Amino acid sequence: DVKVTQSSRYLVKRTGEKVFLECVQDMDHENMFWYRQDPGLGLRLIYFSYDVKMKEKGDIPEGYSVSREKKERFSLILESASTNQTSMYLCASLLRGAEAFFGQGTRLTVV
Amino acid sequence: AQTVTQSQPEMSVQEAETVTLSCTYDTSESDYYLFWYKQPPSRQMILVIRQEAYKQQNATENRFSVNFQKAAKSFSLKISDSQLGDAAMYFCAYSRIQGAQKLVFGQGTRLTINP
Numbered sequence: 001d002v003k004v005t006q007s008s009r010y011l012v013k014r015t016g017e018k019v020f021l022e023c024v025q026d027m028d029h030e031n032m033f034w035y036r037q038d039p040g041l042g043l044r045l046i047y048f049s050y051d052v053k054m055k056e057k058g059d060i061p062e063g064y065s066v067s068r069e070k071k072e073r074f075s076l077i078l079e080s081a082s083t084n085q086t087s088m089y090l091c092a093s094l095l096r097g098a099e100a101f102f103g104q105g106t107r108l109t110v111v
Numbered sequence: 112a113q114t115v116t117q118s119q120p121e122m123s124v125q126e127a128e129t130v131t132l133s134c135t136y137d138t139s140e141s142d143y144y145l146f147w148y149k150q151p152p153s154r155q156m157i158l159v160i161r162q163e164a165y166k167q168q169n170a171t172e173n174r175f176s177v178n179f180q181k182a183a184k185s186f187s188l189k190i191s192d193s194q195l196g197d198a199a200m201y202f203c204a205y206s207r208i209q210g211a212q213k214l215v216f217g218q219g220t221r222l223t224i225n226p
Contacts, residue, residue, distance in 0.1 A: 030212075
């Protein structure tokens with residue numbers, strides 16, 4: 001079974017902190033994604049990566065950055081956390097044209 | 112930019128009846144993939160059905176089928192013989208084929224099944 005694992009299920013951080021969300025997949029997928037999910041807004045794409053060290057901005061990249069130093073790992077970084085970044089964060093990976101596999105999600109609360 | 116729109120925030124259906132969820136998308140590309148994903152209360156995303164734009168035949172998976180209208184950029188999901196286990200959030204998604212494979216989702220439709 002493909003596994004996509006996110007480092008934390010729940011996270012509470014203070015405003016202004018630098019936050020790292022980690023995602024690891026074990027199926028050698030080339031594409032990896034970070035989304036945030038908010039009620040009524042669906043899944044909004046923050047960043048995605050199509051190869052090691054290759055990344056593209058999604059629809060809402062402001063306040064976020066990403067890192068992909070190894071194929072299996074894709075990190076989302078909140079440079080200075082703010083309360084409006086309180087959300088559910090989902091990581092996904094996929095092979096071209098195939099089914100996307102998702103992590104279990106990280107519920108981030110910024111206080 | 113590619114966008115996906117689901118105009119029905121909530122839908123409900125009686126058990127054993129049929130329901131159709133709507134999805135429209137916008138793209139300038141001629142070939143792409145379309146998906147429907149289901150997210151039950153467990154939050155785990157599950158692929159329901161997948162359609163390749165170059166295939167004219169509508170995809171079907173057991174009780175789930177799609178009505179793919181390429182010219183209208185419409186991709187609706189029909190669930191026949193609805194079951195209590197079908198209750199979930201349903202997301203329509205688009206992915207391009209050429210270049211970096213950006214996967215974009217709609218806002219979601221919450222489906223309730225009434226016993």
